[in-house]
Each structure stands twice: as structure tokens, then as C-alpha cells.
Amino acid sequence: MTFPITIRNIEKSIDEFQLNVQDLTFEVGxxxxxxxxxxxxxxxxxxxxxxxxxxxxxxxxxxGHSVRGEDDAWKQQIAYQPQTMIGCDxxxxxxxxxxxxEVYPSWDESLxxxxxxxxxxxxxxKVQKLSPGVKTKLNLALNFGKNTPILMLDExxxxxxxxxxxxFIQFLLELMERGDRTVLIASHQAxxxxxxxxxxxxxxxxxxxxxxxxDSLVSSYRLxxxxxxxxVSHIPGEIKRTYKKVILSNHPETTMAYxxxxxxxxxxEQVPELEDIIQEILMEGEMINV
Amino acid sequence: MNTMRKAFWLAKLExxxxxxxxxxxxxxxxxxxxxxxxxxPPYLEDNIFLLDAFLIIYIGSLSFSIKPKNFQYQKxxxxxxxxxxxxxxxxxxxxxxxxxxxxxxxxxxxxxIGITIVLVGTYxxxxxxxxxxxxxxMIALIxxxxxxxxxIGGIFPASDPxxxxxxxxxxxxxxxxxxxxxxxxxIFQVWLDTGFFKWTxxxxxxxxxxxxxxxxxxxxxxxWYWFNHAMKQIQKNDYLQ
Numbered sequence: 001m002t003f004p005i006t007i008r009n010i011e012k013s014i015d016e017f018q019l020n021v022q023d024l025t026f027e028v029g030x031x032x033x034x035x036x037x038x039x040x041x042x043x044x045x046x047x048x049x050x051x052x053x054x055x056x057x058x059x060x061x062x063x064g065h066s067v068r069g070e071d072d073a074w075k076q077q078i079a080y081q082p083q084t085m086i087g088c089d090x091x092x093x094x095x096x097x098x099x100x101x102e103v104y105p106s107w108d109e110s111l112x113x114x115x116x117x118x119x120x121x122x123x124x125x126k127v128q129k130l131s132p133g134v135k136t137k138l139n140l141a142l143n144f145g146k147n148t149p150i151l152m153l154d155e156x157x158x159x160x161x162x163x164x165x166x167x168f169i170q171f172l173l174e175l176m177e178r179g180d181r182t183v184l185i186a187s188h189q190a191x192x193x194x195x196x197x198x199x200x201x202x203x204x205x206x207x208x209x210x211x212x213x214x215d216s217l218v219s220s221y222r223l224x225x226x227x228x229x230x231x232v233s234h235i236p237g238e239i240k241r242t243y244k245k246v247i248l249s250n251h252p253e254t255t256m257a258y259x260x261x262x263x264x265x266x267x268x269e270q271v272p273e274l275e276d277i278i279q280e281i282l283m284e285g286e287m288i289n290v
Numbered sequence: 291m292n293t294m295r296k297a298f299w300l301a302k303l304e305x306x307x308x309x310x311x312x313x314x315x316x317x318x319x320x321x322x323x324x325x326x327x328x329x330x331p332p333y334l335e336d337n338i339f340l341l342d343a344f345l346i347i348y349i350g351s352l353s354f355s356i357k358p359k360n361f362q363y364q365k366x367x368x369x370x371x372x373x374x375x376x377x378x379x380x381x382x383x384x385x386x387x388x389x390x391x392x393x394x395x396x397x398x399x400x401x402x403i404g405i406t407i408v409l410v411g412t413y414x415x416x417x418x419x420x421x422x423x424x425x426x427x428m429i430a431l432i433x434x435x436x437x438x439x440x441x442i443g444g445i446f447p448a449s450d451p452x453x454x455x456x457x458x459x460x461x462x463x464x465x466x467x468x469x470x471x472x473x474x475x476x477i478f479q480v481w482l483d484t485g486f487f488k489w490t491x492x493x494x495x496x497x498x499x500x501x502x503x504x505x506x507x508x509x510x511x512x513x514w515y516w517f518n519h520a521m522k523q524i525q526k527n528d529y530l531q
Contacts, residue, residue, distance in 0.1 A: 014528070014530070044530065047529065050381060052377075052381065052528070052529040052530075053528040053529065053530060073383065075381075075382065076383040080381055082381070086378050087374035087375035087377055087379070088378060089360045090307040090308075090358045090361065098303070099382075102299065103383050104382075
């Protein structure tokens with residue numbers, strides 16, 4: 001089976017920074033959130049997928065075609081939105097639309113018009129005169145218009161207002177209904193990840209985890225509210241303790257077994273918020289092995 | 291053929307946003323024509339080096355005077371200097387040879403316009419130049435200078451995909467420019483006791499056909515080198531921005 005994107009052991013060193021990605025495949029019909037702190041390597045990871053940054057080792061394939069090959073036709077399969085819109089300032093939205101419609105055979109005018117009209121994007125203004133938020137909206141409209149099987153969005157909602165962000169989420173989910181697209185999205189917005197992502201990939205100091213199913217990840221964590229403060233400093237499975245009696249565990253069964261064996265009463269048990277789990281993973285550097 | 295059609299399409303898109311820069315080109319060409327008209331009589335008599343130097347500077351400025359700031363070679367990140375526009379185009383499904391070919395079209399168009407205006411203008415107004423060269427060899431002279439300009443001016447579109455700039459890169463670039471001008475002075479003014487432009491007038495007069503053929507051949511070789519350099523750079527560079 002040919003996957004939209006296949007990665008095999010890629011490595012890249014840039015000055016002191018090193019990015020390593022083991023085998024990773026992204027399946028059709030899924031949205032994967034690429035999550036990491038600032039400078040973790042998310043953008044570099046995307047740029048490597050686009051062959052804008054060349055890996056030192058390893059292989060990246062888009063629908064079975066190596067991105068390092070002489071033929072760049074695989075780029076017709078990907079709409080890539082970088083964090084910043086470079087090289088476009090002198091053009092208007094309409095001129096950029098003409099460019100994209102010319103180079104993407106899959107260009108869908110109705111998708112472009114629907115998104116840009118709904119968000120009132122001024123297509124006759126030069127990009128340099130647009131606010132950062134409107135630039136992002138225009139960039140999204142252009143990328144939706146490309147109508148490609150793969151969509152890679154690097155922090156697409158960072159500068160957007162709340163209604164536009166909600167419309168973007170709704171629009172993307174509607175596009176996903178056809179089931180033939182693969183989306184990679186780098187985001188710091190826990191809400192976006194919660195609403196959109198099927199899978200998560202964490203990047204921490206250049207190391208990339210395997211693909212983690214969002215629901216499995218969330219359910220593998222548990223918050224235990226205890227009646228009394230445990231006398232030991234660390235309980236099996238515990239990764240964090242707050243208010244002395246609240247234990248966050250990434251091995252709930254092990255933790256529960258210990259608590260029960262030692263007569264520690266659980267007052268309440270909750271599945272933590274995704275945002276809290278992400279915070280824990282990113283801030284405490286706990287890389288996932290679930 | 292399809293490559294050139296697509297390259298011209300991209301160049302036309304770029305032309306749409308750089309039209310006003312062509313007015314600047316006409317203005318610069320007018321000023322240089324006037325300057326060459328004024329300096330041609332003493333140059334033809336005493337080989338003033340200034341005219342040769344300004345002619346080279348003019349050729350160099352033609353390629354980038356027509357580019358909006360966003361299209362010009364500039365700092366992209368810590369090490370890379372490139373044209374942001376080329377970095378953007380490189381994200382799109384555009385064949386590398388189309389992308390690179392498109393970079394040469396507008397600079398060469400501006401060279402074609404700029405050199406033709408200056409040489410024809412100077413010839414039209416300067417009786418001294420008219421007496422130094424007949425109309426037919428003058429056509430050869432224009433072709434020679436177009437070929438020189440394409441060869442020198444090709445460095446700018448060839449640089450658009452970018453270069454990794456290290457600590458002393460700019461220092462060595464300036465040194466090369468200085469060595470070029472010093473070399474030109476030593477070869478023509480000191481050794482041959484003539485001016486560069488005056489030397490090409492002699493070539494056009496004495497070897498009209500041969501000088502045309504040789505100029506075109508050399509220009510083709512140099513342009514081929516610039517094209518391949520740009521192709522290599524686009525495959526080699528890391529576009530981190």
C-alpha cells in the first residue's frame with residue numbers, strides 16, 4: 001500500500017540543532033497534529049517533507065515518490081502553508097490565485113472563493129498591505145483552493161481571530177468528510193488539536209515520536225484525587241503531583257493497584273484535559289512510549 | 291518549448307508587479323546615454339577609464355534595477371542570502387528548470403532595452419562615435435555589448451536561488467570586483483593603450499562577423515554556466531525561512 005507520506009530514518013543537523021525522525025507514515029483520511037515547543041523543529045520537519053531543507057540521511061516519499069528525485073511532480077500532491085508568507089508582498093490575492101491556479105492542476109475555484117468570500121479577504125489589495133491575520137486567511141484560502149490530497153499547515157491559526165478560526169476548523173472538517181485527504185498541522189492551540197487531530201506527533205528537542213492516536217493518548221493518562229497525602233515521594237506511574245494529593249499518572253492501572261494495595265483512598269478520578277497532557281509532555285520532556 | 295512557455299508565463303506575472311521599475315530603467319538609460327554622449331569625444335581621444343567603468347556599473351545595475359525589493363537577493367536567515375520570491379516559488383510544483391529559466395527572462399529583457407537605448411542613443415547624438423564606426427559594424431558593436439552584458443548580468447538571476455554566505459564571503463566578493471576593475475585597467479589602459487569600449491569598436495570594425503560569432507558563442511557558454519549554477523544551488527540550499 002502506498003501511503004501519502006512515508007518517512008524512513010531521516011536525520012538533519014543544523015548548527016547545534018539535530019532533528020531525527022524514525023519510521024513514520026501518515027494515512028489517508030487523517031489529521032495529524034505536530035506538536036512541540038518553539039524551536040523544537042516543527043517547521044524544519046515540514047520543510048524537510050517539502051524538500052526545502054535537505055535531510056543528511058534517510059528517505060521521504062510522497063505517494064511512493066522520493067522527494068529528493070529529479071522530478072518535482074510530487075509537489076502537485078501537497079499544499080504547504082509555511083508560518084510566514086514569503087516572497088508574496090508585491091502581489092495581490094488575485095495575482096497569487098492566478099499563480100496557484102496555473103501550477104496546481106487540481107485547483108478548485110469554488111473552494112477558494114467560498115473560503116475567501118466568507119472571511120472577507122480583500123483579494124485586490126497587495127499582500128504587504130494586509131494585516132498578519134488577513135495574510136494567514138489569504139494563505140489558507142489559496143491552500144484550500146489547491147485542492148490537493150495532502151495539506152501541510154504550519155501554525156495556520158496563530159494570528160487569526162476567533163470567528164475565522166472556528167470557520168477554518170469547520171471548513172477543514174468538512175473537507176475531511178470525503179475521506180481522501182491527509183492533513184498535517186503544526187499548532188500551539190490545544191483547542192485546534194482537540195477538535196481536529198486524529199493523531200499527534202510530538203517533537204521535543206529534535207526528537208520525533210511515533211504517531212499517537214489522540215484518544216488512546218488521552219485515555220492513557222489519569223488524574224487521581226486522593227483523600228490523604230501519600231507518604232512516599234513517588235508512586236508507580238506518577239508523573240506529577242499537585243496540591244500534595246492530586247496525582248497525574250501515565251500508567252493508571254499500575255497507579256491504582258499501588259494505591260489500593262497501600263490503602264490510599266481515591267476520592268475522584270478524571271481523564272485530564274488534552275492541554276494538560278500536552279503541557280506535561282512538552283514542559284517536563286516526557287517522551288511518549290504508549 | 292513547454293519549459294520556455296511556462297518560464298515566460300512566470301516572467302509575465304513578475305512583470306505585472308514590476309512595471310513601474312521599467313520607467314526607472316528608461317530614466318537610468320536616459321542619464322547614461324547623456325553621460326556617454328558627453329564623454330565620448332574625450333574618451334575616443336584619450337581612453338578615459340571612467341567611461342569603461344561606468345559602462346560596467348551600468349550593466350550591473352540593469353539586472354536588478356527592475357526588481358521590486360521583495361524579489362531582490364537578500365538575507366533570508368543566518369547563512370542564506372536569496373530572493374524570497376524564488377524561495378516561495380520553490381515551494382510550488384514548478385519544475386526547477388522552468389523556475390530557473392524564468393529568473394533570466396526579465397533581467398535579460400532589461401539588458402536588451404538598456405544597452406540598446408544607451409548605445410543607439412549615444413551613436414545617434416555623438417558625431418565622434420559616428421565617425422569612429424559605420425552603421426553596420428555598429429550593429430556588431432551592439433551585439434558584442436549585449437553578449438558582454440548577458441554574461442556579466444547573468445550573475446544576478448543565477449544568484450536568486452541563494453548562497454550560503456560565510457564570514458568573509460562579502461569581503462572576497464568585493465575583492466573580486468576590485469580585481470576585475472584593476473585588471474580591466476591594466477589590460478586595456480596600460481598594456482593595450484586603449485579603452486575596453488574602444489577596443490570593442492576596433493573589433494566590430496575589423497572583424498565584424500567573427501566578433502559577432504565569438505561574442506554569441508562566449509555569451510552562450512557563460513549563460514549555460516549561470517543556468518547550471520542556479521540549478522545546483524536550488525538543489526543544494528536549505529530554505530529554513
